């Protein structure tokens with residue numbers, strides 16, 4: 001099973017307490033996977049293998065659908081609280097619809113082929129049923145990127161012919177059309193990072209993972225690490241730390257994150273590499289966000305003046 005190493009950039013995997021359900025699923029991975037495969041075969045979708053490490057809410061598989069090579073993103077929340085699962089359920093459906101609509105408007109956004117709900121069989125054994133707090137499994141079938149996500153391509157030690165830095169830069173430049181299209185429709189991605197840019201061919205990359213709505217439910221439901229500090233805009237980091245000024249987190253944040261990505265691709269370094277390292281060294285769940293926010297804030301704002309009395313300290 002070739003699960004992609006997603007590194008430390010995963011949005012939700014870094015939560016302080018990993019869910020007990022997620023742990024149980026990992027222990028019984030074969031039974032969990034066999035159940036998923038059976039359920040999806042009944043939908044005419046053949047799941048092959050995971051494309052990435054499961055997040056707390058979703059798993060992504062490579063697969064076959066109507067003879068095409070596809071990726072299947074499945075909502076299988078690994079949360080103990082049923083209310084959390086249900087609100088994230090609705091938000092995942094919104095993600096599917098938004099991605100579908102945007103993918104029809106721009107070829108630079110990963111193309112959605114199908115989305116819907118898969119049902120668990122009624123005669124499923126009790127112990128397997130326990131893996132699924134919600135009995136319906138919403139899913140989204142998309143075209144599959146041959147080379148996977150941009151971070152993986154950038155980290156690869158053996159370079160694929162045709163995927164040199166210039167070609168990746170060219171791909172990223174073209175993909176800006178995709179984010180521009182989303183912004184024209186007032187949709188902010190809010191999680192722009194190399195893991196969410198998929199590389200299809202030399203010079204061709206597309207934007208994936210419009211988990212927009214779930215981003216809000218994560219904050220509401222006390223997920224403390226709800227963004228990827230390395231690529232988060234100052235206003236995103238501030239909101240993540242304090243829960244304040246959410247209205248500031250909009251399309252401009254995507255432009256900021258995009259610029260960080262381009263900088264990293266061109267120079268081979270993160271613009272705030274020292275803060276990334278220092279933040280990681282704090283070992284505190286929100287440490288990286290605190291250190292980075294301090295590093296990127298202009299002297300007149302968060303870094304220089306104390307935060308408002310009502311908000312938790314960001315230092």
Ligand SMILES: Nc1ncnc2c1ncn2[C@@H]1O[C@H](COP(=O)(O)OP(=O)(O)OP(=O)(O)O)[C@@H](O)[C@H]1O
Nearest residue numbers: 051052055057058060071143144145149195209211
């Ligand atoms: N269409 C695809 N083709 C190839 N690989 C894909 C595709 N979709 C997703 N992947 C791989 O799976 C990873 C995770 O997918 P995605 O970003 O949609 O979900 P996530 O970030 O794990 O989940 P969540 O939205 O719950 O945070 C991507 O970083 C990429 O490596």
Ligand SMILES: [Mg+2]
Nearest residue numbers: 011195196209
């Ligand atoms: Mg992602």
